[in-house]
Amino acid sequence: MASPDRLRASALRRTLGLLRPHLPGQRLLLAGGGGLLLLEVLWRVLEPWPTKLVVDAVTRSLGADLGDGGPPATLQLLLACALATVSIIGLRAVCNFGATVMFALGGSRVATQLRARVFDHVQTLSRAYHGGSRSGDVVQRLVSDVGRLQEVAITAGMPLLVNVVTLVAMLGVLLWIDSVMALVALVAVVAFLLFSRTSTGRITQASRRTRRSEGDLASIAQETLAGMTLVQAYTLEQERARHFGGSNLKSLKDGVKAKRLAAGLERRTDVLVGVSTAAVLFLGGSRVLSGAMTPGDLVIVLTYLKTAMKPLRDLAKYTGRIARATASGERVADLLDVEPEIVTPADPVAPWPVRGGVSLSGVALAYEPGVPVLRGLSLMVRPGEHVAVVGPSGSGKSTVASLLLRLLDPDEGQVALDGVDLRDVDLTWLRSQVALVHQDAVLFTGTIEDNIRQGRPDATDAEVEEAARLARVSAFTAYLPEGLRTRVSEGGANLSGGQRQRISLARAFLRNAPVLVLDEPTTGLDPDNVVLVTDAIRDLARGRTTVVITHDVDTARQAERVVVVEAGRVTWQGPAAEAPLERVLDEDDEASTQPLRSVS
Incomplete structure (x- = not known):
């Protein structure tokens, strides 16, 4: 000693x-x-x-x-x-x-x-x-x-x-x-x-x-x-x-x-x-x-x-x-002394005009040894396609969102953008190509305008106002004395959940990234706000590669294709109109551990 x-x-x-x-x-x-x-x-x-x-x-x-x-x-x-x-x-x-x-x-x-x-x-x-x-x-x-x-x-x-x-x-x-x-x-x-x-x-x-x-x-x-x-x-x-x-x-x-x-x-x-x-x-x-x-x-x-x-x-x-x-x-x-686990490679691939093709190939991931979250999951999203990922709680859906932003790296397999492994590209550039809308809309102390501008800090006032309009933020700021310059308290406590989520969507509009990832965007919202947020998502997804993780049937039905994830694997995928959404999303977690019949 x-x-x-x-x-x-x-x-x-x-x-x-x-x-x-x-x-x-x-x-x-x-x-x-x-x-x-x-x-x-x-x-x-x-x-x-x-x-x-x-x-x-x-x-x-x-x-x-x-x-x-x-x-x-x-x-x-x-x-x-x-x-x-x-x-x-x-x-x-x-x-x-x-x-x-x-x-x-x-x-x-x-x-x-x-x-x-x-x-x-x-x-x-x-x-x-x-x-x-x-x-x-x-x-x-x-x-x-x-x-x-x-x-x-x-x-x-x-x-x-x-x-x-x-x-x-x-x-x-x-x-x-x-x-x-x-x-x-x-x-x-x-x-x-x-x-x-x-x-x-x-x-x-x-x-x-x-x-x-x-x-x-x-x-x-x-x-x-x-x-x-x-x-x-x-x-x-x-x-x-x-x-x-x-x-x-x-x-x-x-x-x-x-x-x-x-x-x-x-x-x-x-x-x-x-x-x-x-x-x-x-x-x-x-x-x-x-x-x-x-x-x-x-x-x-x-x-x-x-x-x-x-x-x-x-x-x-x-x-x-x-x-x-x-x-x-x-x-x-x-x-x-804590070494960052997610870093830019020493010799990253040069940036390119992103088309928006996203793929996960044989991805396995465990947060703790012996407790796998994803088990050889494979998923392909074509450029401009709108895909909904559904499944029971704990099946690994939100982990897919984290992988697409390279907030996590897979233990096995590959996550790629336009066929290029995310581990081979500059981290800052990669994240500039992806807009995230999370179920917990994180707001910082400042004004509503400040929080929208975080999507692209160099945006003009006109661009911020247009993003607020598209995300239906103007629908409630029009009635506030300070409008977009209304102060946001810590964590957005002075705003409703729907208002916070619409501000988060306005950020994504302002970012104007080719890939859009939405993680439970309508969870916990009242019916009126669900309608407003869903309409804004429809406009936001137009022309972009969109991956939406959701438990909401109506949100999933808006997608072109539905992917069902259960126990860390894709167990069904196909057109949204044919997806067994009611059965998958209404089952309790215990029952949902029995996988659906796999459909290619």
């Missing part, structure tokens, strides 16, 4: 690897911030020297023989040292402010680019991945975990590096002033490193559990809010609250443990600073009495020790932050 140190190093490398591609673009900002922080180190090193000069000068003026031939105290010297102190502190503050702003801006830009990269990656993942993952947890990784990564390389990482430089610089000056005092400070640094080495791994593990708990919490909240109608209708509030409360309590415990470990490291550092200060007071005072140091030297050593311990305190603070951010980085890296 790998050691905690090894796991921690591996996790940190993965996290930094996520950020590395985005750092070159922020080179000027990060270099400028680093330069200002190095200047701040210089001012920190110089800050106690005016105090040393004043203490030594006053001591000489009171009659002490320091043996170094320095100047006595004068008003001019005191004024110069006071002005020098104000100037040094002011310059240090300006450098710190500039560095903070530059690092914050650079870190925000890196996080924004990484978040966009992760979002783009998530959109490439297959339907199988999204079907098996929890959307709330994915959103948590995309939004919250990416934000925390700023603390690794920018908010904590760069200041941490500069604090190390400050520590080294001050140890060097202390060694020049007095080697004994330098040794005391060095012992404190070594002790801190031992503390942090034993604590950081435990902080990382606790933080990893915290982020996992928070992901579960986000998923429960998202599921409950999405299903609020069902929750309230079935009075499930207490049950959902129990689930949420359990995850909330677990998240609290894991979070408190991570913070307790980080706070323990910081407090141990405070004790270490106190012990080091006491040692310097005793040893330094003794060396002043023996003449090995001046009182000003002791002041500067104490000031340096206090200033040098500030980086140690920051190291403790940033170590905890980095451990927590590394846990978030692992979650983001895990998400980016």
